[in-house]
């Protein structure tokens with residue numbers, strides 16, 4: 204993305220174009236009318252990554268256009284990023300410009316912020332991080348007491364205070380607290396995430412029984428949705444995210460959610476009867492889980508055949524997708540058994556061609 208692509212005065216126009224494009228792609232699926240959820244037109248991204256460009260002893264943030272990946276675009280401010288990131292950007296460069304050990308071979312800075320004012324800053328180097336760096340970074344941290352710093356080099360990750368932030372999201376007036384760990388998946392647009400969670404609660408408001416969730420990340424959906432179900436079993440491949448989900452379940456006081464670290468392919472193989480139920484699923488009570496709803500939020504590749512066969516067995520499916528192309532293919536597979544009853548577009552990534560979609564499916568009556 205180029206920084207000059209963010210033009211708040213053109214926000215509504217780009218949203219309308221995205222909506223038209225998605226409707227065109229999905230035209231032959233016979234979907235219900237699309238519900239559209241807009242983003243804040245600027246300062247909507249809670250995280251941002253910048254290359255660092257060196258010019259003699261000076262340095263500046265840079266971004267690149269995918270069409271011209273060799274030419275750095277100087278980026279002193281980035282309208283898409285949170286207001287806090289924009290405040291920190293110049294302050295950080297001012298603080299490290301004259302400290303050779305912090306500046307030398309610094310090639311990237313990653314910011315992760317929250318709506319509650321927390322910030323995690325990762326400094327990435329093309330050199331080993333040593334004790335001298337550690338001491339200088341400690342001094343830097345004193346100048347930014349509200350921030351958490353991490354240094355990264357090829358073989359070392361140096362965490363100065365901690366490697367996570369705590370985010371609070373409000374859904375239907377209720378506050379939910381989430382640990383978000385550096386370099387693990389979190390929804391980038393906090394405002395849109397709150398809208399997605401509110402929508403997910405709305406589409407499942409008549410649900411009862413149990414929820415099976417796959418690709419649960421840090422428990423983003425599992426925790427607010429838990430109140431609609433007797434029990435929730437959620438699965439996820441990343442150990443870091445599973446650990447966060449477990450912490451998040453505890454700090455939000457959820458008693459009925461179990462998280463299991465397992466690849467969706469393995470969950471599907473076990474629940475489709477192709478392999479034995481592994482101990483971790485048994486311990487989570489999977490044998491007695493009776494899901495009335497299954498929630499899937501896969502990566503861009505969408506769902507594999509085995510996972511489609513698994514979710515087809517459940518009466519209601521909540522599918523959150525970050526790739527309309529794979530969503531479309533998966534909906535075509537599911538069309539023989541399920542029909543889409545709710546359909547929403549969430550503008551998670553304004554000014555890009557990326558679209559986040561939510562669909563709610565119910566089993567067709569025979």
Ligand SMILES: C[S@@+](CC[C@H](N)C(=O)[O-])C[C@H]1O[C@@H](n2cnc3c(N)ncnc32)[C@H](O)[C@@H]1O
Nearest residue numbers: 388418419420423439440441466467500501502
């Ligand atoms: C789009 S993210 C959604 C995470 C979460 N639902 C949220 O809202 O933050 C997709 C998640 O799927 C996980 N994932 C990727 N491949 C997987 C696989 N084969 N099996 C299980 N989880 C997988 C990723 O680690 C990531 O947490």
